[in-house]
Amino acid sequence: MGNRGLFAFILTLFMLTSFVTSAQEGESIFNSKCATCHNPHKDMTGPKLFEVRQKWEEGGAMEGSLHQWVKNWQVAEATDPYAKEVATWSPSAMTTFADLTDEQIEAVFDYVDAQPVASAVVDTPGNPGGGGNLPTEENDFSWIWYVLGAVFLVIIFSVGGVKRQLQELDESGDQPLKVGSKAWIFKNRKFVGIGVLVAVMTGVVWLLLGLYQIGVVSAYQPSQPIAFPHDIHAGINGIDCKYCHNSANKSKSAGIPTTNVCMNCHKQVQGAGDQVEKIKNIYASAGFSPEGGGKYSGETENIVWNKVHSLPDHVYFNHSQHVEIGGVDCKQCHGDMTKQNELPRVVPVEELNQIEGNVQLSKPTLTMGWCIECHSIKDVSTGTIEGKGGYYDEIHKRLLENDESLYDEYLEDGKVTVSELGGWECAKCHY
Ligand code: HEC
Ligand code: HEC
Ligand code: HEC
Ligand code: HEC
Ligand code: HEC
Ligand code: HEC
Known part of the structure; x- marks a missing residue:
């Protein structure tokens, strides 16, 4: 293989990465914009989308009308008899997505068609429709x-x-x-x-x-059995995150509250108007009769929430290490949940960067690049973290006693970073 071979080789590398990028874009758009109503292999609010391009072609749809449908179904309905027929599928209407380009729409369909039938999500009790597809990037890539x-x-x-x-x-x-x-x-x-x-x-x-830094999980937003609004609870009503996620500062995982925690309030708070229906879902699950929450039937049934943030099994992540010891705020990694009025999702790094006080990162949220980038920037200097000064003072003292010149080297940029304490060691994050 001569020089030309090498060029071809490097070109292939480029093409490989751009292919991955487009597959990734399709997945992330599907998850953030379509997965609340569509699943590749199952009818939900909207019909299943697997091989929908073939379906439209075989059904005699006009050229370009499928893309038009996604951008604005009403326009498609008005111009194409086939689209008009599709619009009668259910009484609910699809959202319009005027900002999607043709390439992006194709990327979404490519992604959907690449979902094997076996990945069709199993129905779990209390979770009709399943959660869409969990990010199985390990398998996909x-x-x-x-x-x-x-x-x-x-x-x-x-x-x-x-x-x-x-x-x-x-x-x-x-x-x-x-x-x-x-x-x-x-x-x-x-x-x-x-x-x-x-x-x-x-x-x-x-x-x-x-x-x-493949951002396979960025913007991932699965459906949930109850549309639990974070802004009403953590924002308007000022409930502390740890009231519900009560192990975030104590253990590895933050924890998801049980229905009993909800019932602490919702036995009384029954809501008004269309809230009543939503809140009733909690009653049934906590074993109370749906009417007024008064009678206890004893028949409980777990609400199965779909996990939004999830790292592959080979990665170790600990909340208390970050929240309690490192003094990192929830909004650094999850965005401002007190203003979140839709379902939780993996907030893309660009949005995280806009939040005041956040360390500015460039790699997609939850990827390895994201973790280690922060570890190379975030400092653990003395007294910088309120109430944690003592802990880090001790670390600084020990570093100084251990090897003064190394300590000076660490401090060259004015701070000791997480990576300098070993936050870049593979074994710290990998089992
Ligand atoms: C709010 C719910 C909702 C969202 C979000 C949504 N859709 Fe739909 N979609 C529907 C419904 C409902 C239909 C069936 C048509 C009808 O009854 O009006 C549909 C129909 C379709 C169809 C035609 C399916 C067929 O079998 O012919 C396609 C294609 C489609 N949607 C693509 C998308 C894409 C791509 C996205 C994301 C960018 C998306 N939809 C987001 C609700 C939604
Ligand atoms: C009244 C209880 C309650 C409060 C208060 C609350 N949450 Fe939640 N949170 C939940 C429930 C229930 C879920 C799971 C349901 C869902 O995903 O919508 C959840 C899900 C989440 C998730 C997604 C979890 C996943 O699956 O990856 C994050 C992140 C989160 N909360 C962060 C916060 C932060 C940050 C705060 C404080 C600003 C907060 N929550 C306050 C109840 C609460
Ligand atoms: C500390 C008290 C408290 C806890 C705990 C609590 N809620 Fe609420 N919840 C409220 C209040 C207050 C409202 C607003 C009612 C209103 O506006 O009248 C509300 C409203 C709601 C609504 C209606 C939202 C809407 O769309 O308007 C839902 C659904 C809900 N809560 C679900 C839950 C679930 C699920 C849990 C348990 C994970 C939970 N709540 C825990 C106090 C609480
Ligand atoms: C340094 C980044 C970071 C910070 C800070 C952080 N989280 Fe998380 N959070 C994560 C990651 C990563 C996951 C996924 C963990 C996994 O899959 O093992 C996660 C998962 C969660 C979940 C899903 C349930 C679980 O435990 O896996 C909840 C709820 C949650 N976080 C709430 C919070 C709350 C509340 C705070 C603030 C008190 C917080 N997080 C602070 C990164 C962070
Ligand atoms: C916003 C910045 C930030 C992000 C993002 C972040 N970390 Fe950290 N990490 C820290 C801080 C601060 C510490 C605390 C260092 C200490 O123990 O004093 C820490 C500590 C750790 C430690 C313990 C290191 C040691 O020396 O004991 C591990 C393991 C870890 N993080 C894993 C992760 C993983 C995995 C991710 C990505 C999913 C991640 N972190 C994302 C800031 C971050
Ligand atoms: C601060 C935490 C952290 C450190 C340190 C770290 N990793 Fe990772 N690593 C991760 C996370 C998080 C993922 C999962 C990324 C994803 O799912 O996209 C990952 C994924 C991987 C993967 C799978 C490939 C992929 O993109 O999913 C390999 C291989 C890997 N790491 C090797 C290493 C090696 C070798 C080192 C030491 C030089 C190392 N890691 C150090 C957090 C870390």
Whole structure:
């Protein structure tokens, strides 16, 4: 493989990443905009979307009318008889998405069509319609590691090949070289060799870094059995996060409240107007008769909330370490939940950055790049965290006693960061 081969190789790397990006975009749009009403394989509020393009084509829809439907179904309904028929599917109407481009719509359909039938979500009691698809990025992207493996083999062979060629050139000694460029390569073989190696390494490192920041879960927003509004509770009524997520400062997980916690208030608070229906769902689940919450039937049934934030099994994340020891606020990672009037979702990093006081990060939320970027910026300097001064004072004292020059090195940028305390060690985050 010569220079041209190498270019082709690097080009492939580029294309591979952009392919991943578009698949990822389709998934993230689907999850944030469509998953509340649609599932690939099951009818929910809207019909299942698997292979809907074929369906429309076979049904005789006009060209372009499917995209028009997604952008504004009313326009499609008015212009295409097929769309008009689709609009009668249910009494509920679809939202309009005028801001989606044709490419984005295609990316959504590509993503939907790529969902295997087996991933159709199982109905759980109290959770009709399932939660949409949990982000199974590990499975979806595992093929990349095979591709990478193959790529590495190619590199090894090609570097070997280059070396052999150079050796052959070397052995052919002082024979005049015919081709100009070959002569040039031969003359500068050391540099060319190094150059090729550097290019290959850069390509690989760059691809790896790219993989670490695939934002597969960004903006993920599954449906929930009860439309629980955070703004009304944590904002308007000022309920502390820890009243409901009561282990966030004590243990690994923050915890989701049981229905009994809801009943502390909702035995009395029954709401007015259309709230009544929503709040009734809690009664049934807590074993109270839906009418007024008065009678206790004893028949409880768990509300199954769909988990929004979830890391792969091989990652260790601890809330108390961040909230209690590190003094990191919930809104740094979850956005301002006191203003959240829709269902919880994985807040994209761009939105997190707009919140006052947040450490500014660039990698997609919940990816490895996101974690380690913060660990390299966030400081644990003495007295910087209210009430935690003592803990960090002790750490600083020990660092100083241990190795003064290392401590000075740490402090060169004016702070000791999480990474300098070991927050970049693989084993801290990986089992
Ligand atoms: C608020 C609920 C809702 C949301 C959100 C929603 N849809 Fe729909 N969608 C519907 C309903 C309901 C229908 C069925 C048509 C009807 O009854 O009006 C439908 C129909 C469709 C159809 C036609 C399906 C068929 O079988 O012919 C497509 C395609 C579609 N939606 C795509 C999307 C896409 C893409 C998104 C996200 C960008 C989206 N929808 C978001 C409710 C929704
Ligand atoms: C009255 C109880 C209550 C209060 C107060 C409350 N939450 Fe929640 N929270 C819930 C419930 C119930 C869920 C699960 C239902 C859902 O996802 O909508 C939830 C879900 C969440 C999730 C998503 C969890 C996941 O599955 O990944 C986050 C993040 C969250 N809350 C953060 C907060 C923050 C931050 C505050 C304080 C500003 C707060 N909550 C206050 C009850 C509460
Ligand atoms: C500390 C008291 C308190 C707790 C605990 C509490 N709520 Fe509420 N909830 C309220 C108040 C107050 C309202 C507003 C009622 C009103 O506006 O009249 C409300 C309103 C609601 C509504 C109606 C929202 C709407 O759309 O208008 C729902 C649904 C609800 N709560 C669900 C829950 C669930 C589920 C839990 C348990 C995870 C819970 N609540 C726990 C106090 C509480
Ligand atoms: C440094 C970032 C960070 C901070 C700060 C943070 N969280 Fe989380 N939170 C996460 C991650 C990451 C997950 C997913 C954990 C998993 O899947 O193991 C999560 C999950 C959750 C969940 C889902 C249930 C669970 O425990 O897995 C809730 C609820 C939640 N957080 C609430 C809170 C609240 C309330 C606060 C503030 C007191 C808070 N978080 C602070 C990163 C953070
Ligand atoms: C907003 C910044 C921030 C983000 C984002 C963040 N962390 Fe941290 N992390 C901290 C701080 C601050 C500490 C506290 C350091 C200490 O123990 O004193 C910490 C500590 C840790 C530790 C303990 C390190 C040690 O030396 O004992 C682990 C493990 C960890 N984080 C994992 C994660 C994982 C996994 C993620 C991503 C899902 C993550 N963190 C995201 C700021 C962050
Ligand atoms: C601060 C926490 C943290 C540290 C330190 C860390 N990782 Fe990760 N790592 C993560 C998280 C979080 C994920 C899951 C990312 C996702 O789901 O997109 C991950 C995923 C991975 C993956 C799977 C690939 C992927 O993108 O899902 C590999 C491989 C990996 N890490 C290797 C390493 C190695 C090697 C090191 C040490 C040099 C390391 N990690 C250090 C948090 C960390």
